[in-house]
Amino acid sequence: MDFLRPSTWEEALAAKAAHPEAVPIAGGTDVMVELNFDRRRPPALLDLTRVAALTEWGGDGDLLRVGAGVPYRRIIEELGGRLPGLAMAARTVGSPQIRNRGTVGGNLGSASPAGDAHPPLLAAGAEIELASVRGVRRVPVDEFFTGPKRSVLAPDELIAAFWMRPARTGDQFAKIGTRNAMVIAVCSFALTLDRERRTVGTGIGSAAPTPVRAPAAEAFLAASLDWDSPGAVPPAVAAEFGRLVAAAAAPIDDVRGTAAYRRHALSVLARRTLTWAWEGSR
Amino acid sequence: MRLNCTVNGEKRQADDVWPGESLLYVLRERLGLPGSKNACEQGECGSCTVYLDGTPVCSCLVAAGQAEGRAVVTVEGLEFGRVQEAFLAAGAVQCGFCTPGLVVAVHDLLARADKPSDPDIREALAGNLCRCTGYEKILDAVRLAAQ
Ligand SMILES: Cc1cc2nc3c(=O)[nH]c(=O)nc-3n(C[C@H](O)[C@H](O)[C@H](O)COP(=O)(O)OP(=O)(O)OC[C@H]3O[C@@H](n4cnc5c(N)ncnc54)[C@H](O)[C@@H]3O)c2cc1C
Ligand code: FES
Protein backbone atom coordinates (compact mmCIF):
# COMPACT_ATOMS: atom_id res chain seq x y z
CA MET A 1 0.00 0.00 0.00
CA ASP A 2 1.26 3.46 -0.90
CA PHE A 3 1.15 6.32 1.52
CA LEU A 4 0.84 9.69 -0.19
CA ARG A 5 1.81 12.65 1.93
CA PRO A 6 1.08 15.96 0.19
CA SER A 7 2.06 19.05 2.13
CA THR A 8 0.08 21.60 0.12
CA TRP A 9 -3.45 21.69 -1.27
CA GLU A 10 -2.12 21.78 -4.86
CA GLU A 11 -0.05 18.65 -4.18
CA ALA A 12 -3.07 16.96 -2.61
CA LEU A 13 -5.26 17.65 -5.66
CA ALA A 14 -2.49 16.51 -8.02
CA ALA A 15 -2.05 13.31 -5.99
CA LYS A 16 -5.79 12.59 -6.05
CA ALA A 17 -5.86 13.17 -9.83
CA ALA A 18 -2.93 10.82 -10.36
CA HIS A 19 -4.27 8.21 -7.89
CA PRO A 20 -8.05 8.41 -7.96
CA GLU A 21 -8.21 5.06 -6.13
CA ALA A 22 -6.28 6.48 -3.13
CA VAL A 23 -8.40 6.83 0.00
CA PRO A 24 -8.06 10.23 1.70
CA ILE A 25 -7.43 10.07 5.42
CA ALA A 26 -7.98 13.05 7.72
CA GLY A 27 -8.71 12.28 11.38
CA GLY A 28 -8.81 8.59 10.51
CA THR A 29 -11.68 7.91 12.90
CA ASP A 30 -13.66 6.18 10.15
CA VAL A 31 -10.87 5.05 7.83
CA MET A 32 -8.72 3.39 10.51
CA VAL A 33 -11.60 1.36 11.88
CA GLU A 34 -12.08 -0.08 8.40
CA LEU A 35 -8.36 -0.80 8.01
CA ASN A 36 -7.99 -2.30 11.49
CA PHE A 37 -10.86 -4.68 10.83
CA ASP A 38 -9.72 -5.59 7.32
CA ARG A 39 -12.89 -4.20 5.81
CA ARG A 40 -10.90 -2.15 3.35
CA ARG A 41 -7.49 -2.58 1.71
CA PRO A 42 -7.05 0.47 -0.52
CA PRO A 43 -4.01 0.53 -2.81
CA ALA A 44 -3.05 3.88 -1.31
CA LEU A 45 -3.84 6.28 1.51
CA LEU A 46 -3.74 10.01 0.89
CA ASP A 47 -2.88 11.73 4.17
CA LEU A 48 -4.49 15.16 4.40
CA THR A 49 -3.24 16.07 7.87
CA ARG A 50 -0.20 17.94 6.55
CA VAL A 51 -2.24 20.26 4.35
CA ALA A 52 -2.44 23.38 6.51
CA ALA A 53 -5.02 25.08 4.26
CA LEU A 54 -7.59 22.43 5.22
CA THR A 55 -7.43 23.39 8.87
CA GLU A 56 -8.16 27.09 8.39
CA TRP A 57 -11.44 28.96 8.62
CA GLY A 58 -12.36 32.54 7.94
CA GLY A 59 -15.06 34.96 6.83
CA ASP A 60 -15.85 36.01 3.30
CA GLY A 61 -18.63 38.61 3.21
CA ASP A 62 -21.48 37.34 5.33
CA LEU A 63 -20.46 33.71 4.88
CA LEU A 64 -17.96 31.64 6.83
CA ARG A 65 -15.66 29.26 5.00
CA VAL A 66 -14.50 26.40 7.22
CA GLY A 67 -11.77 24.05 6.00
CA ALA A 68 -12.73 20.38 5.74
CA GLY A 69 -9.91 19.42 8.11
CA VAL A 70 -10.91 21.54 11.12
CA PRO A 71 -11.51 18.97 13.89
CA TYR A 72 -14.67 18.97 16.01
CA ARG A 73 -12.75 20.22 19.00
CA ARG A 74 -11.88 23.44 17.19
CA ILE A 75 -15.41 23.79 15.79
CA ILE A 76 -16.61 23.79 19.42
CA GLU A 77 -13.87 26.04 20.83
CA GLU A 78 -13.41 28.51 17.99
CA LEU A 79 -16.74 28.52 16.15
CA GLY A 80 -19.23 27.78 18.94
CA GLY A 81 -20.45 31.38 18.91
CA ARG A 82 -20.77 31.71 15.14
CA LEU A 83 -22.06 28.25 14.26
CA PRO A 84 -23.89 27.22 17.44
CA GLY A 85 -25.98 24.46 15.82
CA LEU A 86 -22.96 22.76 14.31
CA ALA A 87 -21.06 23.16 17.58
CA MET A 88 -23.93 21.53 19.49
CA ALA A 89 -23.77 18.59 17.12
CA ALA A 90 -19.97 18.47 17.37
CA ARG A 91 -20.21 18.21 21.17
CA THR A 92 -22.17 14.98 20.78
CA VAL A 93 -19.63 13.29 18.51
CA GLY A 94 -17.86 10.31 20.08
CA SER A 95 -15.53 11.28 22.90
CA PRO A 96 -12.84 13.90 23.48
CA GLN A 97 -10.27 11.69 21.72
CA ILE A 98 -12.57 11.35 18.70
CA ARG A 99 -13.40 15.08 18.63
CA ASN A 100 -9.70 15.90 18.79
CA ARG A 101 -9.14 14.09 15.48
CA GLY A 102 -12.44 13.74 13.65
CA THR A 103 -13.40 16.35 11.07
CA VAL A 104 -16.51 17.59 9.28
CA GLY A 105 -14.76 16.81 5.98
CA GLY A 106 -14.42 13.20 7.11
CA ASN A 107 -18.06 13.11 8.21
CA LEU A 108 -19.07 14.31 4.74
CA GLY A 109 -16.61 11.91 3.09
CA SER A 110 -18.16 8.97 4.92
CA ALA A 111 -21.64 10.33 4.06
CA SER A 112 -23.28 8.17 6.70
CA PRO A 113 -26.98 8.92 7.18
CA ALA A 114 -26.11 9.14 10.90
CA GLY A 115 -23.27 11.66 10.57
CA ASP A 116 -23.92 14.29 13.24
CA ALA A 117 -22.53 17.25 11.30
CA HIS A 118 -25.00 16.75 8.47
CA PRO A 119 -28.30 17.93 10.04
CA PRO A 120 -26.91 21.33 11.10
CA LEU A 121 -25.29 21.79 7.68
CA LEU A 122 -28.66 21.01 6.06
CA ALA A 123 -30.58 23.32 8.40
CA ALA A 124 -28.20 26.17 7.64
CA GLY A 125 -28.30 25.63 3.88
CA ALA A 126 -24.53 25.10 3.82
CA GLU A 127 -22.58 24.60 0.63
CA ILE A 128 -19.81 22.06 0.23
CA GLU A 129 -16.74 23.17 -1.71
CA LEU A 130 -15.31 20.34 -3.80
CA ALA A 131 -12.05 20.69 -5.67
CA SER A 132 -9.94 18.83 -8.19
CA VAL A 133 -7.26 19.73 -10.70
CA ARG A 134 -10.21 20.41 -13.03
CA GLY A 135 -11.49 23.20 -10.83
CA VAL A 136 -13.66 24.08 -7.87
CA ARG A 137 -17.44 23.67 -7.49
CA ARG A 138 -19.83 24.47 -4.66
CA VAL A 139 -22.62 21.97 -4.03
CA PRO A 140 -25.61 22.73 -1.78
CA VAL A 141 -25.42 20.18 0.99
CA ASP A 142 -28.88 18.82 0.24
CA GLU A 143 -27.58 17.80 -3.18
CA PHE A 144 -24.34 16.33 -1.80
CA PHE A 145 -25.67 13.00 -0.47
CA THR A 146 -26.88 10.50 -3.07
CA GLY A 147 -27.43 7.37 -0.96
CA PRO A 148 -26.23 5.61 2.17
CA LYS A 149 -22.48 6.35 2.32
CA ARG A 150 -22.58 7.82 -1.17
CA SER A 151 -22.15 11.37 -2.38
CA VAL A 152 -21.52 13.41 -5.52
CA LEU A 153 -17.78 13.50 -4.75
CA ALA A 154 -15.94 12.45 -7.94
CA PRO A 155 -12.95 10.04 -7.79
CA ASP A 156 -10.49 12.84 -8.49
CA GLU A 157 -12.10 15.31 -6.09
CA LEU A 158 -11.44 16.29 -2.50
CA ILE A 159 -13.65 18.16 -0.06
CA ALA A 160 -12.02 21.54 0.50
CA ALA A 161 -14.40 23.31 2.87
CA PHE A 162 -17.98 24.10 3.73
CA TRP A 163 -19.65 27.51 3.56
CA MET A 164 -22.19 28.63 6.11
CA ARG A 165 -23.96 31.78 7.22
CA PRO A 166 -23.13 32.51 10.87
CA ALA A 167 -26.26 32.10 12.97
CA ARG A 168 -27.62 34.70 15.33
CA THR A 169 -29.17 32.62 18.08
CA GLY A 170 -31.93 30.43 16.65
CA ASP A 171 -29.89 27.26 16.12
CA GLN A 172 -30.64 23.95 17.80
CA PHE A 173 -29.55 20.33 17.51
CA ALA A 174 -30.81 17.30 19.38
CA LYS A 175 -29.88 13.65 19.13
CA ILE A 176 -31.38 10.46 20.51
CA GLY A 177 -29.02 7.77 21.77
CA THR A 178 -28.58 5.31 24.59
CA ARG A 179 -26.06 7.46 26.45
CA ASN A 180 -24.68 10.97 26.15
CA ALA A 181 -21.24 10.09 24.84
CA MET A 182 -20.08 7.74 22.14
CA VAL A 183 -23.37 6.97 20.43
CA ILE A 184 -24.41 6.71 16.84
CA ALA A 185 -27.66 8.65 16.61
CA VAL A 186 -30.90 6.67 16.67
CA CYS A 187 -32.17 9.82 15.03
CA SER A 188 -31.22 13.48 15.21
CA PHE A 189 -32.66 16.83 14.24
CA ALA A 190 -31.26 20.30 13.61
CA LEU A 191 -33.22 23.53 13.31
CA THR A 192 -32.25 27.05 12.25
CA LEU A 193 -34.65 29.96 12.75
CA ASP A 194 -33.53 33.20 11.18
CA ARG A 195 -35.65 36.03 12.58
CA GLU A 196 -34.21 38.66 10.28
CA ARG A 197 -34.87 36.81 7.07
CA ARG A 198 -37.88 34.96 8.50
CA THR A 199 -36.64 31.62 7.26
CA VAL A 200 -36.65 28.13 8.74
CA GLY A 201 -34.09 25.40 8.03
CA THR A 202 -34.22 21.75 9.06
CA GLY A 203 -31.99 18.69 8.95
CA ILE A 204 -32.88 15.11 9.87
CA GLY A 205 -30.23 12.50 10.67
CA SER A 206 -30.37 8.71 10.86
CA ALA A 207 -33.95 8.44 9.65
CA ALA A 208 -33.65 8.08 5.86
CA PRO A 209 -31.10 6.63 3.39
CA THR A 210 -29.36 10.01 3.49
CA PRO A 211 -29.53 12.99 5.82
CA VAL A 212 -32.54 15.00 4.62
CA ARG A 213 -34.36 18.30 5.04
CA ALA A 214 -38.06 18.56 5.80
CA PRO A 215 -39.12 21.17 3.19
CA ALA A 216 -42.86 21.00 3.91
CA ALA A 217 -42.21 21.52 7.62
CA GLU A 218 -39.92 24.48 6.84
CA ALA A 219 -42.52 26.16 4.61
CA PHE A 220 -45.33 25.54 7.10
CA LEU A 221 -43.38 26.98 10.00
CA ALA A 222 -42.08 30.01 8.13
CA ALA A 223 -45.67 30.86 7.18
CA SER A 224 -47.21 30.05 10.57
CA LEU A 225 -44.83 31.72 13.01
CA ASP A 226 -45.81 35.17 14.16
CA TRP A 227 -42.29 36.51 13.62
CA ASP A 228 -42.99 39.87 15.29
CA SER A 229 -44.54 38.35 18.37
CA PRO A 230 -42.53 37.96 21.54
CA GLY A 231 -44.95 35.23 22.68
CA ALA A 232 -44.48 31.48 22.74
CA VAL A 233 -45.06 29.25 19.71
CA PRO A 234 -48.71 28.11 19.70
CA PRO A 235 -48.88 24.40 20.65
CA ALA A 236 -50.89 23.58 17.53
CA VAL A 237 -48.14 25.06 15.33
CA ALA A 238 -45.44 23.14 17.19
CA ALA A 239 -47.44 19.90 16.91
CA GLU A 240 -48.01 20.29 13.18
CA PHE A 241 -44.36 21.15 12.67
CA GLY A 242 -43.42 17.94 14.51
CA ARG A 243 -45.84 15.93 12.38
CA LEU A 244 -44.43 17.35 9.13
CA VAL A 245 -40.83 16.69 10.24
CA ALA A 246 -41.66 13.07 11.06
CA ALA A 247 -43.43 12.75 7.69
CA ALA A 248 -40.30 13.88 5.86
CA ALA A 249 -38.28 10.97 7.25
CA ALA A 250 -38.08 7.51 5.67
CA PRO A 251 -36.74 5.48 8.57
CA ILE A 252 -36.10 1.75 8.79
CA ASP A 253 -36.11 -0.77 11.65
CA ASP A 254 -32.56 -1.63 12.72
CA VAL A 255 -30.56 -2.57 15.80
CA ARG A 256 -30.69 0.99 17.11
CA GLY A 257 -34.45 1.48 16.88
CA THR A 258 -37.62 0.88 14.95
CA ALA A 259 -38.97 3.07 12.18
CA ALA A 260 -42.02 3.88 14.28
CA TYR A 261 -39.87 4.95 17.23
CA ARG A 262 -37.73 7.13 14.99
CA ARG A 263 -40.75 8.91 13.56
CA HIS A 264 -42.19 9.50 16.99
CA ALA A 265 -38.85 10.69 18.41
CA LEU A 266 -38.36 13.07 15.47
CA SER A 267 -41.70 14.75 16.08
CA VAL A 268 -40.72 15.21 19.73
CA LEU A 269 -37.26 16.55 18.85
CA ALA A 270 -38.80 18.93 16.31
CA ARG A 271 -41.24 20.35 18.85
CA ARG A 272 -38.60 20.69 21.56
CA THR A 273 -35.94 22.26 19.37
CA LEU A 274 -38.57 24.68 18.03
CA THR A 275 -39.35 25.87 21.54
CA TRP A 276 -35.68 26.24 22.43
CA ALA A 277 -34.73 27.94 19.16
CA TRP A 278 -37.68 30.36 19.32
CA GLU A 279 -36.82 31.34 22.87
CA GLY A 280 -33.12 31.54 22.07
CA SER A 281 -33.73 33.87 19.15
CA ARG A 282 -35.92 36.37 21.01
CA MET B 1 8.12 2.21 4.85
CA ARG B 2 10.51 3.79 7.32
CA LEU B 3 8.89 5.83 10.06
CA ASN B 4 10.62 8.58 12.01
CA CYS B 5 9.01 10.27 14.95
CA THR B 6 9.75 11.51 18.43
CA VAL B 7 8.45 9.24 21.17
CA ASN B 8 8.65 10.33 24.78
CA GLY B 9 11.25 12.92 23.85
CA GLU B 10 13.54 10.52 21.94
CA LYS B 11 13.98 10.34 18.19
CA ARG B 12 12.81 6.89 17.14
CA GLN B 13 12.85 5.00 13.87
CA ALA B 14 10.94 1.96 12.75
CA ASP B 15 11.54 0.00 9.54
CA ASP B 16 9.27 -2.15 7.36
CA VAL B 17 6.24 -0.34 8.68
CA TRP B 18 3.05 -1.04 6.71
CA PRO B 19 1.64 2.48 6.19
CA GLY B 20 -1.88 1.42 7.10
CA GLU B 21 -0.99 -0.08 10.45
CA SER B 22 -1.89 1.94 13.49
CA LEU B 23 0.37 4.08 15.61
CA LEU B 24 -0.70 1.80 18.47
CA TYR B 25 0.77 -1.21 16.65
CA VAL B 26 4.00 0.68 15.97
CA LEU B 27 4.35 1.65 19.62
CA ARG B 28 3.61 -1.80 21.01
CA GLU B 29 5.08 -4.14 18.43
CA ARG B 30 7.90 -2.17 16.86
CA LEU B 31 9.12 0.27 19.50
CA GLY B 32 8.77 -1.92 22.59
CA LEU B 33 6.30 0.36 24.36
CA PRO B 34 3.43 -1.88 25.50
CA GLY B 35 2.01 0.63 27.97
CA SER B 36 -0.69 1.79 25.56
CA LYS B 37 -3.23 -1.02 25.45
CA ASN B 38 -5.14 -2.53 22.58
CA ALA B 39 -8.65 -3.51 23.57
CA CYS B 40 -10.93 -2.55 20.70
CA GLU B 41 -8.99 -1.04 17.79
CA GLN B 42 -12.02 1.09 16.96
CA GLY B 43 -11.75 4.18 19.13
CA GLU B 44 -14.36 3.03 21.63
CA CYS B 45 -12.36 2.21 24.74
CA GLY B 46 -9.59 4.81 25.03
CA SER B 47 -7.07 2.33 26.44
CA CYS B 48 -4.66 3.27 23.63
CA THR B 49 -4.79 7.03 24.38
CA VAL B 50 -1.52 8.88 23.75
CA TYR B 51 -0.57 12.49 23.16
CA LEU B 52 0.04 13.27 19.50
CA ASP B 53 1.64 16.71 19.19
CA GLY B 54 0.20 17.50 22.61
CA THR B 55 -3.38 16.35 21.93
CA PRO B 56 -4.86 13.15 23.39
CA VAL B 57 -5.92 10.78 20.62
CA CYS B 58 -6.70 7.11 20.19
CA SER B 59 -3.44 5.74 18.80
CA CYS B 60 -5.38 2.87 17.21
CA LEU B 61 -6.99 5.42 14.86
CA VAL B 62 -3.78 7.15 13.76
CA ALA B 63 -2.22 5.64 10.65
CA ALA B 64 1.49 4.97 11.17
CA GLY B 65 2.35 7.23 8.24
CA GLN B 66 0.44 10.10 9.82
CA ALA B 67 2.84 10.04 12.78
CA GLU B 68 5.87 10.78 10.59
CA GLY B 69 7.79 13.68 12.13
CA ARG B 70 5.26 14.07 14.93
CA ALA B 71 5.83 14.00 18.68
CA VAL B 72 4.17 11.16 20.58
CA VAL B 73 3.99 10.87 24.35
CA THR B 74 2.79 7.56 25.77
CA VAL B 75 1.96 6.63 29.34
CA GLU B 76 5.58 5.49 29.71
CA GLY B 77 6.69 9.06 28.96
CA LEU B 78 4.66 10.70 31.72
CA GLU B 79 6.58 11.37 34.85
CA PHE B 80 5.24 9.36 37.78
CA GLY B 81 3.26 11.90 39.78
CA ARG B 82 -0.02 12.95 41.30
CA VAL B 83 -2.24 11.21 38.73
CA GLN B 84 -0.67 7.76 39.05
CA GLU B 85 -0.37 8.13 42.84
CA ALA B 86 -4.02 9.07 43.12
CA PHE B 87 -5.08 6.04 41.05
CA LEU B 88 -3.16 3.80 43.46
CA ALA B 89 -4.36 5.56 46.60
CA ALA B 90 -8.02 5.58 45.53
CA GLY B 91 -8.07 1.95 44.42
CA ALA B 92 -8.91 3.00 40.88
CA VAL B 93 -6.87 0.15 39.38
CA GLN B 94 -8.18 -3.40 39.26
CA CYS B 95 -7.09 -5.41 36.21
CA GLY B 96 -5.31 -2.27 35.04
CA PHE B 97 -6.06 -2.62 31.36
CA CYS B 98 -7.85 0.73 31.11
CA THR B 99 -5.39 2.51 33.41
CA PRO B 100 -2.75 3.73 30.93
CA GLY B 101 -5.37 5.40 28.75
CA LEU B 102 -7.08 6.91 31.76
CA VAL B 103 -3.81 8.21 33.16
CA VAL B 104 -3.11 10.05 29.89
CA ALA B 105 -6.69 11.40 29.72
CA VAL B 106 -6.60 12.60 33.34
CA HIS B 107 -3.14 14.07 32.87
CA ASP B 108 -4.56 16.11 29.99
CA LEU B 109 -7.66 17.13 31.93
CA LEU B 110 -5.64 18.42 34.88
CA ALA B 111 -3.28 20.27 32.56
CA ARG B 112 -6.32 22.14 31.20
CA ALA B 113 -8.39 22.53 34.37
CA ASP B 114 -7.10 22.98 37.90
CA LYS B 115 -10.27 22.07 39.72
CA PRO B 116 -12.50 20.18 37.32
CA SER B 117 -16.14 19.76 38.35
CA ASP B 118 -17.67 16.28 38.38
CA PRO B 119 -19.42 16.89 35.05
CA ASP B 120 -16.07 18.08 33.62
CA ILE B 121 -14.42 14.87 34.80
CA ARG B 122 -17.17 12.67 33.37
CA GLU B 123 -17.01 14.54 30.09
CA ALA B 124 -13.22 14.29 29.88
CA LEU B 125 -13.29 10.54 30.55
CA ALA B 126 -16.29 9.70 28.36
CA GLY B 127 -13.97 8.04 25.85
CA ASN B 128 -12.30 5.69 28.34
CA LEU B 129 -14.04 2.46 29.26
CA CYS B 130 -13.33 0.43 32.39
CA ARG B 131 -14.92 -2.98 32.85
CA CYS B 132 -13.80 -3.49 36.46
CA THR B 133 -14.12 -0.53 38.77
CA GLY B 134 -17.58 0.87 38.05
CA TYR B 135 -15.86 4.26 37.63
CA GLU B 136 -16.55 5.56 41.16
CA LYS B 137 -12.97 4.92 42.28
CA ILE B 138 -11.71 6.51 39.10
CA LEU B 139 -13.71 9.66 39.84
CA ASP B 140 -12.30 9.57 43.39
CA ALA B 141 -8.79 9.34 41.96
CA VAL B 142 -9.29 12.33 39.70
CA ARG B 143 -10.72 14.42 42.55
CA LEU B 144 -7.77 13.37 44.72
CA ALA B 145 -5.21 14.18 42.04
CA ALA B 146 -6.82 17.61 41.56
CA GLN B 147 -6.49 18.51 45.24
C1 LIG C 1 -15.48 5.70 18.72
C2 LIG C 1 -16.10 6.49 17.61
C3 LIG C 1 -17.22 7.29 17.86
C4 LIG C 1 -17.81 8.02 16.83
N1 LIG C 1 -18.88 8.79 17.14
C5 LIG C 1 -19.47 9.51 16.15
C6 LIG C 1 -20.59 10.34 16.44
O1 LIG C 1 -21.05 10.42 17.58
N2 LIG C 1 -21.14 11.04 15.42
C7 LIG C 1 -20.65 11.00 14.14
O2 LIG C 1 -21.18 11.65 13.25
N3 LIG C 1 -19.57 10.22 13.84
C8 LIG C 1 -18.99 9.49 14.81
N4 LIG C 1 -17.91 8.69 14.51
C9 LIG C 1 -17.44 8.61 13.12
C10 LIG C 1 -16.31 9.61 12.77
O3 LIG C 1 -15.64 10.05 13.90
C11 LIG C 1 -16.86 10.81 12.01
O4 LIG C 1 -17.51 10.39 10.83
C12 LIG C 1 -15.76 11.82 11.65
O5 LIG C 1 -16.36 13.01 11.24
C13 LIG C 1 -14.82 11.33 10.57
O6 LIG C 1 -13.84 12.32 10.37
P1 LIG C 1 -12.30 11.93 10.14
O7 LIG C 1 -11.57 13.18 9.85
O8 LIG C 1 -11.80 11.11 11.24
O9 LIG C 1 -12.48 11.04 8.81
P2 LIG C 1 -11.55 9.94 8.17
O10 LIG C 1 -11.72 8.64 8.84
O11 LIG C 1 -10.16 10.45 7.98
O12 LIG C 1 -12.25 9.88 6.73
C14 LIG C 1 -13.61 9.49 6.60
C15 LIG C 1 -14.00 9.42 5.13
O13 LIG C 1 -13.94 10.69 4.53
C16 LIG C 1 -12.98 10.73 3.49
N5 LIG C 1 -12.35 12.06 3.60
C17 LIG C 1 -11.84 12.63 4.72
N6 LIG C 1 -11.45 13.90 4.46
C18 LIG C 1 -11.72 14.12 3.14
C19 LIG C 1 -11.54 15.25 2.27
N7 LIG C 1 -11.03 16.43 2.70
N8 LIG C 1 -11.91 15.12 0.97
C20 LIG C 1 -12.47 13.95 0.53
N9 LIG C 1 -12.66 12.86 1.31
C21 LIG C 1 -12.30 12.95 2.60
C22 LIG C 1 -12.08 9.56 3.71
O14 LIG C 1 -11.51 9.08 2.52
C23 LIG C 1 -13.05 8.55 4.30
O15 LIG C 1 -13.80 7.93 3.29
C24 LIG C 1 -17.28 7.96 15.53
C25 LIG C 1 -16.14 7.19 15.28
C26 LIG C 1 -15.55 6.46 16.29
C27 LIG C 1 -14.33 5.64 16.02
S1 FES D 1 -7.83 0.30 21.41
FE1 FES D 1 -7.93 2.33 20.70
S2 FES D 1 -9.73 3.04 21.55
FE2 FES D 1 -9.79 0.95 22.08
Ligand code: FES
Ligand atom coordinates in the same frame (compact mmCIF):
# COMPACT_ATOMS: atom_id res chain seq x y z
S1 FES E 1 -9.40 -1.75 35.90
FE1 FES E 1 -9.96 -3.37 34.59
S2 FES E 1 -10.74 -2.30 32.89
FE2 FES E 1 -10.46 -0.74 34.29
